[in-house]
Amino acid sequence: MADLDVAVVGAGFAGIYAVHAFRSAGLTVRAFEAGGGIGGTWFWNCYPGARCDVESKDYSYSFSPELEQDWSWSERYPAQPEVLRYLNHVADRFGLWPDIQLSTRVTAATWDPGSSHWTVTTGDGQRRTARFLISAVGCLSAYQVPSLPGLETFAGPWYHTSRWPRDGADFTGLRVGLIGTGSTGIQVAPEIAAVAEHLYVFQRTANFAVPNRNRAVDPDWERAFKADYRTYRKQAQESFLGVPIPGTGRPALTEPAEDVQRTLMARWQAGGGMPFLGAYTDVLVDRAANDIVAEFMRDRIRETVADPAVAGLLLPRAYPVGAKRLCQSDDYFAMFNRPTVTLVDIRSAPVSSVAPSGLRTADAFYELDALVFATGFDAISGALRQIDVRGTGGVSLAGEWAAGPRSYLGVAPAGFPNMFIVTGPGSPSVLSNMVLSIEQHVEWIRDCVLHADARGHATVEATPSAEDAWMAHVTEVAYSTLFPLADSWYTGANIPGKPRVFTPYLGGVGPYRARCDAVAAAGYEGFVFS
Ligand code: NAP
Secondary structure, three states, rough: OOOOEEEEEEEOOOHHEEEEEEEOOOOOEEEEEEOOOOHHHHOOOOOOOOOOOOOOOOOOOOOHHHHHOOOOOEEEOOHHHHHHHHHHHHHHOOOOOOEEEEEEEEEEEEEOOOOOOOEEEEEOOEEEEEEEEEEEOOOOOEEEEEOOOOHHHHOOOEHHHHHHOOOOOOOOOEEEEEEEOHHHHHHHHHHHOOOEEEEEEOOOOOOOOOOOOOOOOOHHHHHHOOOOOHHHHHHHHHHHOOOOOOOOOOOOOHHOOOHHHHHHHHHHHHOOOHHOOOOOOOOOOOOHHHHHHHHHHHHHHHOOOHHEEEEEEEHOOOOOOOOOOOOEEEOOOOOOOOOEEEEEEHHHHOEEEEEEEEEOOOOOOOOOOOOEEOOEEEOOOOHHOOEEEEEEHHHHHHHHHOOOOOEEEEOOOOOOOOOOEOOOOOOOOHHHOOHHHHHHHHHHHHHHHHHHHHOOOOOEEEOOOHHHHHHHHHHHHHHOHHHHHHOOOOOOOOOOOOOOOOOOOOOHHHHHHHHHHHHHOOOOOOOOEE
């Protein structure tokens, strides 16, 4: 008999809810978490300025009406410390701590067909067996630092934003170099610029960013909103992104140009990426419509940044707006008006090496006291590939994914019985409100496990043909949009040597949920039970 019914890897939003959901269903469960606290991405990414770009009313669990009534968010967009406080509150409130094991990295998981168990090995050499293995490792956990010659010789401190010191880093009076201008770099830069003697922002690709217009949550608004939270959650479940966005419902290309500009300006003033990009139906599928929105955003940069040469470098032109994650910031572009901030174009003159006193590019040397990497993640598959997962016949998951990560319905990899991935490759995951998608996956997996148990089946496994058909569908949907035109982490293009496969599912949260429900209603079509 296995030690556990369910072993969960990770205790972020997904792992925490998995513990609650499986335990409430009467199963024994344990989550193994590498961090010294729960929270996953919200535990590790404690850099200054870290803030969620999905509104707090959406980026929160919906499984407990009491929880959503009792908890009050202080801001429209929650900052990292508040999200972490929320998750710890959830663990307290539902008594989850006894089933979460912190500071425990899972290094291997091996399927034993004889006993129909997984053996989970942790960094300290311990082994636990479980009937089911649930990966809740998250999509943005395996961080990447570029391999720059000489980095080890750098005399000052250097940091990756995803492994920020828990007691902070002090840049007061220092010359700081920042590499990376994605969502993270754009958030951390103004915070560093506020205290540093000088900040050098090394930019390879200019990015689009919309304002947050973050603000405190108004208690009267909150009371009125919470009175009908359930209806709102239902709308969210059926929506495209997992957030109900009131769009115009029309294509921009059929609208008079002045009306489009007026609509975009109103949404720009209101703040937030989802309502802005969701204004028109054709922005992410038609390049001409996309160009209108992109040019609107470039105009906002031109009017914000005083030096036309700096503004010119900041204008994003390398990809359609929205095809990479849209960044959000209220102060990133204006930061470049400070005399103590320099934008360095490393597209034309790449970084060549690091020396003890600074950083060398193809055409200059920058004296630096500290270096910050906001260089992103080996996303979606990276964290799981770091674990030695072995399925039927000892086949390795990393090997199976050599040509790109895959799974049936974004939740079950063929060849790996009794293994499920929360928000895995081929699910809406990172192109949706993650918390809502996590809940949908965890509940679907729980029901599948209960279905197997109720019928006395020891194993459940996706078939290779179901997996093939699903991934072909994921690709087909992706290539009907502008998303594949960007060199993004959605495709693995940010990791040298990683195969380029567009992995998230773009069919929409509502339709995806309906598909998962239909699969379950048909007796878990595409799965084999034994
Ligand atoms: P990212 O979007 O992958 O951005 C990484 C940045 O580092 C890019 O500017 C990239 O340039 C640069 N870079 C990478 N390798 C480099 C190299 N060798 N030399 C020079 N530059 C290099 O990573 P991220 O900013 O950490 O964001 C990842 C995701 O996390 C986001 O897309 C978002 O989903 C999530 N996130 C969300 C929030 C939020 O909720 N507000 C905040 C932070 C992160 P290129 O573009 O040229 O590759």
